[in-house]
Amino acid sequence: VWNNCLVFINDNIQPQAFKTWFEPIKPVKLTDNALSIQVPSKFFYEWLEEHYVKLLKVALTKELGETAKLVYVIRMENTYGNKEPFTEKIPSSNRGTMGSQEMDVPVKSKNPQLKNPFVIPGIRNIKIESQLNPNYNFDNFLEGDSNRLARSAGMAVANKPGGTSFNPLLVFGGVGLGKTHLAHAIGVEIKDKYPERTVLYISAEKFTQQYIESVKKNTRNDFIHFYQLIDVLIIDDVQFLSGKSGTQDVFFHIFNHLHQNGKQVILTSDKAPVDMQDIEQRLLSRFKWGLSAELQNPDYETRVSILKNKLYRDGVEMPEDIIDYVAKNIKSNIRELEGAVISLIAQSSFNKKEVTLELAQQVVEKFVKNTKREVSIEYIQKVVSDYFEMDVATLQSKTRKRHIVQARQLAMFFAKKLTKASLASIGSQIGKRDHATVLHACKTVDNLAETDKQFRKYIEDLRKKLS
Ligand code: ADP
Numbered sequence: 001v002w003n004n005c006l007v008f009i010n011d012n013i014q015p016q017a018f019k020t021w022f023e024p025i026k027p028v029k030l031t032d033n034a035l036s037i038q039v040p041s042k043f044f045y046e047w048l049e050e051h052y053v054k055l056l057k058v059a060l061t062k063e064l065g066e067t068a069k070l071v072y073v074i075r076m077e078n079t080y081g082n083k084e085p086f087t088e089k090i091p092s093s094n095r096g097t098m099g100s101q102e103m104d105v106p107v108k109s110k111n112p113q114l115k116n117p118f119v120i121p122g123i124r125n126i127k128i129e130s131q132l133n134p135n136y137n138f139d140n141f142l143e144g145d146s147n148r149l150a151r152s153a154g155m156a157v158a159n160k161p162g163g164t165s166f167n168p169l170l171v172f173g174g175v176g177l178g179k180t181h182l183a184h185a186i187g188v189e190i191k192d193k194y195p196e197r198t199v200l201y202i203s204a205e206k207f208t209q210q211y212i213e214s215v216k217k218n219t220r221n222d223f224i225h226f227y228q229l230i231d232v233l234i235i236d237d238v239q240f241l242s243g244k245s246g247t248q249d250v251f252f253h254i255f256n257h258l259h260q261n262g263k264q265v266i267l268t269s270d271k272a273p274v275d276m277q278d279i280e281q282r283l284l285s286r287f288k289w290g291l292s293a294e295l296q297n298p299d300y301e302t303r304v305s306i307l308k309n310k311l312y313r314d315g316v317e318m319p320e321d322i323i324d325y326v327a328k329n330i331k332s333n334i335r336e337l338e339g340a341v342i343s344l345i346a347q348s349s350f351n352k353k354e355v356t357l358e359l360a361q362q363v364v365e366k367f368v369k370n371t372k373r374e375v376s377i378e379y380i381q382k383v384v385s386d387y388f389e390m391d392v393a394t395l396q397s398k399t400r401k402r403h404i405v406q407a408r409q410l411a412m413f414f415a416k417k418l419t420k421a422s423l424a425s426i427g428s429q430i431g432k433r434d435h436a437t438v439l440h441a442c443k444t445v446d447n448l449a450e451t452d453k454q455f456r457k458y459i460e461d462l463r464k465k466l467s
């Protein structure tokens with residue numbers, strides 16, 4: 001039956017179109033006058049429905065008579081975010097879209113066979129595993145000054161995905177400050193409020209792997225079409241895309257498609273857009289369309305409440321002075337804060353010891369030692385000023401004297417190299433400059449390092465002093 005249909009179709013369309021849209025179709029089965037055909041993607045199905053539904057009907061009606069039915073089977077590979085490969089059957093329909101209704105009119109009048117079009121109201125319900133972790137939700141994402149903006153922007157987006165000006169919502173901040181947790185929380189909340197929407201959480205790394213694989217397998221278009229079906233796309237750690245121009249390019253197209261169609265995009269990154277390196281300008285400018293919200297280091301109160309909440313959820317009691325000690329000594333990473341507590345609980349139950357302040361000190365010390373200590377910008381300025389025999393105030397001053405400018409630029413350069421601070425934050429700490437000045441300083445130092453021998457020595461000396 002299908003072969004006869006193909007012969008008829010082939011006679012009626014351009015060879016290229018036939019090759020593209022009909023050769024990949026596989027007939028699956030014929031039951032009750034309904035022919036099932038397998039198509040490679042949902043996009044493929046939509047294209048057929050939009051452009052060739054009349055032709056298909058004519059062909060099929062010729063073969064099977066007026067009661068002929070067509071059922072599409074979409075096969076998706078296990079590649080794009082789905083745990084299991086799945087198939088889905090969609091009855092052919094006119095989908096009620098303006099486009100296909102408009103198209104019906106002239107064709108019908110020209111083709112008497114189509115008086116009885118076999119329109120079956122179809123439910124189109126593609127299931128995409130959202131890959132969300134329900135343990136990361138808003139209830140256990142504690143609020144504090146450090147995350148208030150990001151948290152409430154996330155809530156706003158969850159209430160009206162695609163319907164706020166926060167599109168994309170970009171959450172940025174250092175390691176262990178809750179980016180992944182917040183990203184999941186937004187997705188979980190959306191799934192809760194709008195179960196019918198397709199939400200997908202994916203790390204930029206996995207996205208990149210999928211993309212590379214799709215290029216290898218020659219399924220780049222399917223990859224793109226898959227992502228264009230999503231209502232809420234959450235991509236974690238987009239800094240991973242830096243330098244990966246192919247993936248950036250494909251993401252740019254997906255992003256534009258989603259954005260134009262009012263779909264929500266949520267991104268996380270360890271840097272603010274101004275500080276991202278090796279990301280195409282056009283992509284960066286898209287990142288800035290919506291809202292960039294920073295997750296900052298939690299203040300002491302927030303650290304205490306996160307600790308207490310964790311202990312409460314685990315049903316563990318701990319003396320106040322110990323909580324206080326941990327919160328005072330682990331400042332810039334919530335994951336470490338939690339890690340220290342878990343390790344404390346483990347040690348005390350293992351040794352059947354009370355959690356004492358002494359034990360807490362040992363554990364915290366280990367934690368702080370294990371994590372590479374970051375030099376502070378303050379310290380860098382001190383070392384650089386000492387080296388050039390000036391005081392920090394001079395280094396920060398507005399003077400344009402050459403050796404002072406150079407010292408200032410070196411301080412900025414090392415602050416960028418050795419800390420995780422953003423350009424903007426470096427600028428504000430080194431004499432209230434803006435991020436552009438810091439960027440310029442870093443470039444100048446890089447250039448001088450190549451051309452100026454004396455300058456290269458400064459850099460080497462300072463590097464030794466700072467490490
Ligand atoms: P990031 O992705 O920024 O590196 P994560 O989202 O993985 O950080 O967070 C690290 C840990 O800290 C997780 O266990 C997370 O649940 C916890 N955490 C972060 N922020 C909060 C918060 N505001 N309230 C409670 N737990 C938090």
Ligand code: MG
Nearest residue numbers: 179180181236
């Ligand atoms: Mg993360």
